[in-house]
Amino acid sequence: MVKLAPIASLNDVSVKRRGKTILGPITHSLESGGFTIVLGPNGAGKTTLLNVLHGVERLSSGTVTWTSRDHTAHQEQAFVFQKPIMLRRTVRQNLAYPLELLACKKHETELKVVEWAHRLGLMSVLDHPAPRLSGGEKQKLALARALIRKPKVLFLDEPCANLDGRSTREIETVLREVSAAGTSVIMTTHNLGQARRLASDIVFLLNGQIHETDLAQDIFNAPKSPEAKAFFKGDIVE
């Protein structure tokens, strides 16, 4: 995988809530063009790290610098949540929504809506109310809605948690395609198998700190720390 430039640099970033440190202090750069998977046990700070990178988390200290200018960086990013949030509209209207915010032309919007509905297998439910879709369909819609603006960076917070094998495979296929097309993907997961299938890089978080980070094949074959070894072996790590 070709690395281009840093997406974002975290400089001594920490997040505290009610006096407890949730994340950090972290100083780290995330490079573009790869498929980065953030792994770690529950409570390690994976979601918080994603929120920090997306710029929607209030920092207790430190700074985040995006390669793009700050005001455009957010527009070039998209986020898929673990529990998909559906607007109380049809699938078509949900897909069109991010483009409407950018005041895209109707004809252009419609073309993109159909294109992404087709890619994610949502054509048969295009005019169905989104909140009535199945879990897998909702997550596919959330992914299509995130990708319709062609983001440079895509954040996914355990997008396949609670999904069946078929939906997981469909989502992974699309993620591989968008990553190959140049979108930087940063995703959290609990599923080590999924991490092995998709990741080019791994960030292993433990107790709010980046404990270890490396190319996926290196970290899976020879993790350096005993905690990472234990985690990849499937042991409980605290």
Added chain:
Amino acid sequence: MNEIWAGILAAFHLIVTLDGDLVEITLRSLQVSLSALVIASVLALPFGTWLAIRRFRFRRATIATLNALMGLPPVVVGLIVYLLLSRSGPFGVLGLLFTPTAMIIAQVIIITPLIASITQQAMRELWAEYHDLLISLNTSNRQRVMTLIWDGRRALLTGALAGFGRAIGEVGAIMIVGGNIDNTTRVLTTAIALETGKGDFALALGLGFVLIALALLVNFAIHALSRTERHGTW
């Protein structure tokens, strides 16, 4: 009991014969209350939604005040509007006292807090649901308010209908600022008050039944137009 039957018969007679006075005051009632509803909705829906999504220093106090204003005594509102619009008042030069416009102003003041408060409560739940997505999409405050109003329109309809119900049945304020002038500011509620005062209970009851029918009709019409029952269960 006889008077109730007489009232029903009077109402039936008035409607079947399309009594000229009845048609006129019914249309004026609708004109005043629907105008007030539209103006109040334009003010209250964005304000209530904005209140649901914004965090600021006196937010709790603002919401508490808004809730308290839901119980504004119409007679007091009428009195204040009367003083403002009377010849010696600050807006006396506009010559609005004893006109339907004055009645609309009074009704807007009465129903705006009601609609805004119901809107704020309904939008608070929807905002909790949409919060992460709308933040993630980097939406502006205006886009958030518009999205919530559009997606929560069925919940907001309840607020609007509550406002309409309060406006169409209101008598104290519009009696003071409208004056119940025949052919000019007389509406169903003030006509009922007048007929009751004259002792013509049958006609007063007849007008009362027409008023109830009108309120139900508008509610059904709005529900039908917005197709709440067919598409309401998102």
